[in-house]
Amino acid sequence: MQHLKNPLLKNLHKIEFPVTYLCTGKCRHCSEADKSDFKGHIRGDAAAKLVADVSAVYDIENVLLFGGEPLLYPNDCFLIMSAAREAGVKKRCVITNGWFSKDVEFNCKTAEKLIGSGCNRVLLSVDSFHQETIPLESVMIFANELERLSPGIVKLNPAWIKGKNAENPYDKKTTEIVEKFTSMGISENKGNIIFPAGNALKYLSEYFEPGKEYINPYEEDPMDLRTLSIGPDGSLLGGNIYRENVFDILSRYKG
Ligand code: SF4
Structure with missing residues (x-):
């Protein structure tokens, strides 16, 4: 069946799912903290169908899962990653804090199933903020298992106030944590600079310049949407994938 492409989506190349807003962490920089009243999670079957349907029409290069902590619902993550692989999506990525259960054996088994389902990149959120509440040892075991099964699959994804080796206690601590992982052979992404939203506004305001306009790096141009983000x-875009055909939602999108 042919679908007319909405011109506002002509550059669409990515589908992302905040799988849940529930989380095992309580990070003081978290931009999503004010959303955690919603206790649900994405239905893997519906999300997998969306990935298959949309990838058949648009050139989707990237499917991303994050949260909250997405691996609190591993089976739904597996379904989505598997659909992305079957649809030929090149980048199939999960952002995780690496601590979704206290059972280390379960976490290692999940690492294996995640790779088996088609995930080919795990961005691991490790830094001074995450490690205030998330035990580093357990995260290292999970990362080690992923790397053992698929060398190079993990990339560190730290959050910074200013950047590596900057003169503030958070970035100094994050630099130390990152070095623990790089000494295990795990490489790092440049990570994210924290912007004032959610918890960061409440707990880290002293690090933001008053009056300065900060740009949310995740904000998209609504007239040239490159990412579909499904809650x-x-x-999705004023509609809901549980109740409507995704192409009905996409075709009526007006920015
Ligand atoms: S920053 Fe990530 S790990 Fe930390 S509370 Fe927020 S969603 Fe959870």
Whole structure:
């Protein structure tokens, strides 16, 4: 069946799912903290169908899962990653804090299943903020297992106030944590610079310049949408994938 492409989506190349807003962490820089009242999670079957349907029409290069902590719902993550692989999507990525259960054996088994389902990149959120509440040892075991099964699959994804070796206590601590992983042979992404939203506004305001306009790096041009972002409740661009055909939602999108 042919679908007319909405011109506002002509550059669409990525589908992302905040799988849930629930999380095992309580990070003081978290931009999503004010969303955690929503206790649900994405339905893997519906999300997998969306990935298959949309990838058949648009040139989707990237499917991304994050949260909250997405691996609190591993089976739904597996379904989505598997659909992405079957659809020929090149980048199939999960962002995780690496601590979704206290059972280390379960976490290692999940690492194996995640790779088996088609995930080919794990961005590991490790830094001074995450490690205030998330035990580093357990995360290292999970990362080690991923790397043992698929060398190079893990990339560190730290959050910084200013950047590596900057003169503030958070970045100094993050630099130390990152070095622990790089000494295990795990490489790092440049990570994210924290912007004032959610918890960061409440707890880290002293690090933001008053009056300065900060740009949310995740904000998209609504007239040239490159990413479809589906909420844990199935919401998408004013519609809902649980109740409607995704192409009905996409075709009525007006920015
Ligand atoms: S920053 Fe990530 S790990 Fe930390 S509380 Fe927020 S969603 Fe959870």
